[in-house]
Amino acid sequence: MIKKFTLQGNRSHIRLEQELSVIDKREADSAFEKYSKEILGNYLEQKGFLKRKTNAYVRRNQIDLLEYINLQKERHGSKTFTVNIAIMPLYVPMKWMNTGFGDRLGEYIAGKDIWWDFADEEIAKISFQNVTDAVEKFVMPWFQKYNEESNYRKQLKKDSKKSFCGYDSKLWLATLGECDNRKNVMLENMEALKLPKKMV
Numbered sequence: 001m002i003k004k005f006t007l008q009g010n011r012s013h014i015r016l017e018q019e020l021s022v023i024d025k026r027e028a029d030s031a032f033e034k035y036s037k038e039i040l041g042n043y044l045e046q047k048g049f050l051k052r053k054t055n056a057y058v059r060r061n062q063i064d065l066l067e068y069i070n071l072q073k074e075r076h077g078s079k080t081f082t083v084n085i086a087i088m089p090l091y092v093p094m095k096w097m098n099t100g101f102g103d104r105l106g107e108y109i110a111g112k113d114i115w116w117d118f119a120d121e122e123i124a125k126i127s128f129q130n131v132t133d134a135v136e137k138f139v140m141p142w143f144q145k146y147n148e149e150s151n152y153r154k155q156l157k158k159d160s161k162k163s164f165c166g167y168d169s170k171l172w173l174a175t176l177g178e179c180d181n182r183k184n185v186m187l188e189n190m191e192a193l194k195l196p197k198k199m200v
Contacts, residue, residue, distance in 0.1 A: 005109050005137060009127030013115035015078040023119050028079040031124035036071060039128040040135070044069065047140070050196040059143075060199050063152065064090045064186065067143045068097065069135070080115040082106065083131055085139050087146050088167070090186045092175050097193060100166020101155075105131065108138040149176070 015023075041051070049057040055071040070084040086102030088094065106114030116127035146152045153176060159169040190199060 008130040009116045010114050011117045013074050013080045028119050031121045032118045035124045035128040040132045043132045061147045063149050066090050079119045082115045090189050091182045094189050098167050109134050
């Protein structure tokens with residue numbers, strides 16, 4: 001079943017030079033900070049997420065998986081952003097965020113990559129409200145699905161048949177039921193990944 005959703009604030013992720021020349025970059029960056037915090041940040045904090053670094057939010061679920069939401073700005077200064085979503089096990093040693101079990105928000109909405117605009121206050125507010133609505137409608141149910149170990153295990157088994165799926169599904173599956181050293185590995189990961197101390 002396809003969930004209907006109306007996109008707002010979205011646009012092509014790259015701006016032409018003539019488009020960039022008329023943007024007040026300070027206003028755009030200020031609008032991004034303001035509405036990412038006031039709209040999306042407040043919503044995620046109400047859902048139990050904690051801020052990680054500048055543009056990411058994390059939450060630990062009941063089976064010790066890390067739920068991860070990251071705002072990615074277009075790197076050449078086009079004043080657009082996309083949203084990355086992922087789940088990863090805290091009990092498997094990691095040196096960096098592994099986002100292989102996840103995707104871009106647009107894939108959950110429409111099966112394609114989607115970028116939102118923050119060129120000024122008006123469009124940034126629209127964009128962040130749209131992203132927040134999409135996270136509520138598509139991402140939270142996806143996170144909830146993998147709060148159930150049986151669903152997580154089933155997906156890992158399915159992914160283990162792929163030649164490459166962005167993460168070591170066999171390792172993740174093998175360590176799922178292990179209890180030896182689990183707490184120590186989780187603490188080490190929290191340190192290595194610079195996760196909020198409140199998550200412990």
